[in-house]
Amino acid sequence: MGRKTVCSKDGLNKGAWTPVEDKMLLDYLKIHGEGKWSNIVRETGVKRCGKSCRLRWMSYLRPDIKRGNFSDDEEDLIIRMHKLLGNRWSLIAGRLPGRTDNDIKNYWHTSIAKKARGKPKVDRKQSGAASNLKNQSTIESHCTTGVVPAATASQENSDQDHQLSVAMPQFTTSNLQYESSSKGLASGREDNSSDIMMYYDYMDDFSKILDSDFTDMPKSYETESPSKGLASGGEDSSSNSMMYYDYMEDFSKILDSDFTEFSGIHDIISTGPHSNNTDAVNGDHHDVSSNGCKSRETTEFPEKLLESDHWSGNKCGLADQGFDFMSLLSFLDSTDDEWTADASGTKVL
DNA sequence: AAAATGATCAACCGCCCTTAG
DNA sequence: TCTAAGGGCGGTTGATCATTT
Numbered sequence: 001m002g003r004k005t006v007c008s009k010d011g012l013n014k015g016a017w018t019p020v021e022d023k024m025l026l027d028y029l030k031i032h033g034e035g036k037w038s039n040i041v042r043e044t045g046v047k048r049c050g051k052s053c054r055l056r057w058m059s060y061l062r063p064d065i066k067r068g069n070f071s072d073d074e075e076d077l078i079i080r081m082h083k084l085l086g087n088r089w090s091l092i093a094g095r096l097p098g099r100t101d102n103d104i105k106n107y108w109h110t111s112i113a114k115k116a117r118g119k120p121k122v123d124r125k126q127s128g129a130a131s132n133l134k135n136q137s138t139i140e141s142h143c144t145t146g147v148v149p150a151a152t153a154s155q156e157n158s159d160q161d162h163q164l165s166v167a168m169p170q171f172t173t174s175n176l177q178y179e180s181s182s183k184g185l186a187s188g189r190e191d192n193s194s195d196i197m198m199y200y201d202y203m204d205d206f207s208k209i210l211d212s213d214f215t216d217m218p219k220s221y222e223t224e225s226p227s228k229g230l231a232s233g234g235e236d237s238s239s240n241s242m243m244y245y246d247y248m249e250d251f252s253k254i255l256d257s258d259f260t261e262f263s264g265i266h267d268i269i270s271t272g273p274h275s276n277n278t279d280a281v282n283g284d285h286h287d288v289s290s291n292g293c294k295s296r297e298t299t300e301f302p303e304k305l306l307e308s309d310h311w312s313g314n315k316c317g318l319a320d321q322g323f324d325f326m327s328l329l330s331f332l333d334s335t336d337d338e339w340t341a342d343a344s345g346t347k348v349l
Numbered sequence: 350a351a352a353a354t355g356a357t358c359a360a361c362c363g364c365c366c367t368t369a370g
Numbered sequence: 371t372c373t374a375a376g377g378g379c380g381g382t383t384g385a386t387c388a389t390t391t
Contacts, residue, residue, distance in 0.1 A: 016385080035376090038376070052360075087380065101378095
């Protein structure tokens with residue numbers, strides 16, 4: 001709403017942090033812990049806004065930050081996660097302990113994208129080049145991540161996306177229909193001749209699974225043939241996660257795949273009675289929708305899906321607590337022919 | 350040797366959501 | 371219920387160094 005940014009106050013330092021500032025921040029955090037970032041400015045004399053302090057801590061000073069090159073495993077995971085989630089760096093970072101969203105974002109733009117274009121990343125340290133960066137702490141960091149120069153980033157993205165058609169994620173921007181930075185459609189893979197659309201809302205739910213530690217799945221949801229079951233809302237819709245253990249197993253298989261054959265997921269998770277139930281999709285992220293769904297936690301799911309026995313009560317709430325692989329697969333397997341534009345121009349199934 | 354170009358990375362910006370008062 | 375501050379996130383920028391011309 002045009003609110004002034006917290007960091008726009010006069011008298012605050014900007015740019016690279018100095019070792020002295022780092023020490024002041026660390027000293028404060030040692031005593032008071034994280035949070036209340038704005039207090040740091042008042043109580044320590046650090047001439048930085050709270051937001052800047054938080055960023056410095058989160059992406060640099062935190063003791064569990066992992067330095068050094070990304071391993072092949074890490075890179076592989078980043079690629080696969082990006083294929084699923086797009087540029088949701090914080091979610092991807094959540095699956096890579098010690099790596100920050102900024103690191104991964106930089107790494108994606110510099111190394112992975114470059115490799116995809118056939119230009120392997122140059123390791124400046126290994127090639128003997130000392131990276132004498134902006135300040136002492138930077139020198140000490142031995143970070144190896146990076147970001148493509150902004151002036152060329154978008155242009156490169158479109159180029160690389162095209163060139164990544166075989167093995168790399170296909171999240172292009174050409175067919176996105178954004179209403180805001182966090183609401184809208186993400187393109188899926190290029191499958192044969194067509195792009196398909198996936199709603200971010202589905203990705204939100206997917207993300208929650210990725211974000212979980214998979215340890216507290218209720219055994220009570222096991223069935224006779226658990227691996228065939230639908231991730232469903234249960235009787236108690238208040239708190240339990242609605243996924244079957246076996247889905248987690250299946251999910252691991254999916255994560256271990258290269259995602260180049262989404263149809264292969266059908267071999268892992270059998271098509272249930274809902275495999276073709278995706279009739280209409282009304283992703284609703286942040287605004288209050290006609291059915292009362294609001295905020296990023298809620299998702300309005302396809303009508304036919306909601307008519308099934310697996311859903312009950314308020315569809316917003318249940319949609320939030322469960323995740324339906326089959327509806328996702330329907331999206332992934334759909335073709336352009338199955339999509340039509342609704343009144344607002346948004347493509348729907 | 351110097352200038353131009355490319356690569357890297359920390360930090361900033363602006364938007365959005367959550368929460369406290 | 372409203373408002374502002376705090377916090378989180380993705381996109382972008384600018385400083386710096388390496389490499390190429």
